[in-house]
Amino acid sequence: MAVESKQTPQRSKLGEDWLATIIGLALVAIIALGFIGSGPQKASLLAPAGTEKTVEARAIGGWSVSAKIGGEAISIAGLITRLEDGMTYMLACEDGTITASPATAGDSIQKGYAGIHLVNHCDAEVSIAYRIDSAIPWPIFGIFG
Amino acid sequence: MSETSLSKHDYTGVFIGAAIVIVLTLLVAELDLAVSNFFKDQGVSKNPLEYPLIAVIIGLLANAGLRIIGLFERVRPAIRTELFLKVGLVLLGARISIGDLMANGAGGLIQALIMVTSVFFFTWWLAGKFNLPPTLKAVMASAVSICGVSAAIAAAGAVIAKKEEVTYITALVILTAIPLMVVTPWIAQAIDLDDTVAGAWFGGNIDTTAAVVGAGTIHGDKAQEIATVVKLAQNVLIGVVSFALALYFALVVEKDQGQRPSPMMIWNRFPKFVVGFVLVSALASADIFTSAHVSEMQAVSQWAFALAFVCIGIDFSPGALKQMGRGPIIVYIAATIFNTILALIAAGIIFGVLDLGR
Numbered sequence: 001m002a003v004e005s006k007q008t009p010q011r012s013k014l015g016e017d018w019l020a021t022i023i024g025l026a027l028v029a030i031i032a033l034g035f036i037g038s039g040p041q042k043a044s045l046l047a048p049a050g051t052e053k054t055v056e057a058r059a060i061g062g063w064s065v066s067a068k069i070g071g072e073a074i075s076i077a078g079l080i081t082r083l084e085d086g087m088t089y090m091l092a093c094e095d096g097t098i099t100a101s102p103a104t105a106g107d108s109i110q111k112g113y114a115g116i117h118l119v120n121h122c123d124a125e126v127s128i129a130y131r132i133d134s135a136i137p138w139p140i141f142g143i144f145g
Numbered sequence: 146m147s148e149t150s151l152s153k154h155d156y157t158g159v160f161i162g163a164a165i166v167i168v169l170t171l172l173v174a175e176l177d178l179a180v181s182n183f184f185k186d187q188g189v190s191k192n193p194l195e196y197p198l199i200a201v202i203i204g205l206l207a208n209a210g211l212r213i214i215g216l217f218e219r220v221r222p223a224i225r226t227e228l229f230l231k232v233g234l235v236l237l238g239a240r241i242s243i244g245d246l247m248a249n250g251a252g253g254l255i256q257a258l259i260m261v262t263s264v265f266f267f268t269w270w271l272a273g274k275f276n277l278p279p280t281l282k283a284v285m286a287s288a289v290s291i292c293g294v295s296a297a298i299a300a301a302g303a304v305i306a307k308k309e310e311v312t313y314i315t316a317l318v319i320l321t322a323i324p325l326m327v328v329t330p331w332i333a334q335a336i337d338l339d340d341t342v343a344g345a346w347f348g349g350n351i352d353t354t355a356a357v358v359g360a361g362t363i364h365g366d367k368a369q370e371i372a373t374v375v376k377l378a379q380n381v382l383i384g385v386v387s388f389a390l391a392l393y394f395a396l397v398v399e400k401d402q403g404q405r406p407s408p409m410m411i412w413n414r415f416p417k418f419v420v421g422f423v424l425v426s427a428l429a430s431a432d433i434f435t436s437a438h439v440s441e442m443q444a445v446s447q448w449a450f451a452l453a454f455v456c457i458g459i460d461f462s463p464g465a466l467k468q469m470g471r472g473p474i475i476v477y478i479a480a481t482i483f484n485t486i487l488a489l490i491a492a493g494i495i496f497g498v499l500d501l502g503r
Contacts, residue, residue, distance in 0.1 A: 016225075016227060016228050016231070017231065017416055017417035017418050018417050019228065020227075020228050020230075020231030020232045020234075020235065020418045020421070021231070021235060021417050021418045021420060021421035023228075023232045023235075024231070024232045024233075024234070024235025024236055024418065024421050024422075024425070025235060025421050025424070025425070027232070027235075027236060027442070027445055028235070028236060028239065028425055028428075028442060031434075031438050031441045031442050031445065032428075032433065032434055032438050036441070037441075038437060039435065039436075039437025039438045039440055039441040040437055040440050040441065041437055058437075134440065134441060134444050135441060136441065136444045136445055136448065137444070138174050138177070138178065138444065138447060138448075139174045139175050139177070139178040140171060140174065140175075141171070141175060142175075142178075143175055144175045144176060144178065144179035
């Protein structure tokens with residue numbers, strides 16, 4: 001058995017195991033400490049006609065908001081996409097339109113969160129979804145999508 | 146492989162290789178979305194062509210292309226299948242609670258002990274019937290019974306096998322693992338196998354950890370979790386088997402060479418990334434991470450696995466198979482069939498009848 005044709009891969013094997021562990025734990029730390037954002041978030045409200053609903057959402061910026069009245073997509077007038085800690089944001093549906101009011105200090109909202117309160121005076125069901133997408137989406141460019 | 150000293154020329158190859166792997170992985174993500182949307186439009190909710198398969202196919206095509214243009218050997222140091230896979234596994238720990246890990250890990254360890262012992266000695270015995278050299282027998286039996294390429298490399302170090310033997314076994318591992326990654330989830334679905342049993346079957350049966358994760362991914366989230374834990378339970382036996390092999394070769398096969406293995410070899414061969422996996426799992430179980438963070442970690446883990454699957458395809462070396470003749474191929478395939486059937490029985494009893502998993 002020729003010596004030069006033999007291998008002793010022990011050293012590189014050890015290095016790779018520890019390297020993978022360190023990279024993996026570093027990525028976990030980066031994500032957990034919030035260096036790449038809050039992670040994907042979602043808060044949604046569904047208020048039948050004539051009702052009110054409240055939901056809490058993380059007090060952070062970058063929310064994208066979609067709204068529907070009776071299944072029809074509609075934009076919200078005066079919408080705020082940065083939610084402040086401990087504040088409550090009022091949304092009201094009247095005469096087929098949804099309007100956002102200035103934020104007020106909220107009661108009994110857990111730390112780090114903001115309240116979203118929806119009052120539905122419209123004749124149809126209103127649904128509102130606050131969403132933040134993953135910082136590292138699976139498809140990035142959407143070239144084939 | 147990739148940590149040998151690199152000249153400036155080699156660094157260029159590594160850079161090109163890394164760029165190729167990244168671009169191909171982005172392509173896999175895009176294709177996966179497009180394929181998934183296509184099936185949704187046809188009324189098929191679950192994509193039958195999950196991303197591990199797309200990634201391996203893309204990798205194999207790149208493999209052929211790189212060989213044709215003569216870049217294959219130059220970019221090969223950047224093809225780090227095991228590294229990407231292990232990074233992904235550490236992150237996957239966030240999704241698996243320590244309770245599930247203990248429960249499934251216990252069942253997985255029992256299954257691993259049965260599988261590793263039975264498959265190792267069956268392969269060793271059969272290889273003896275075909276008069277394969279002792280070092281090739283050791284590398285092959287370790288690969289097919291424990292965890293494919295990692296085990297082959299560890300065993301090669303323990304018995305001082307030839308480099309060509311490791312290359313050859315690596316090619317066989319990939320050649321059998323890719324079809325198994327696709328076929329076993331399909332069989333599991335066809336015979337309506339419980340997700341837990343299916344996961345334990347993939348974990349006990351498919352040689353290489355990347356393909357185990359791939360089969361689990363194709364079958365579903367639960368199967369992926371169980372398959373991973375069961376495979377990791379099998380992985381931790383690498384050190385013990387390497388030590389036993391080194392001892393056997395030192396005392397019996399090459400007794401005149403005066404080498405004596407130390408028990409430290411067990412720790413040296415232990416897959417260290419399992420420590421990271423368990424640590425992340427423990428942190429997740431202690432509610433250190435929010436669900437949003439776990440979701441983000443899953444996304445990163447998925448990217449790491451996609452990189453690994455692309456690398457599997459690129460790293461396949463069909464040329465290595467021609468060098469050794471039919472004997473080792475027959476032994477390896479027979480051992481794989483034995484492994485597949487035994488793993489199904491063991492998983493059915495341990496995770497089905499005895500319900501040792503969750």
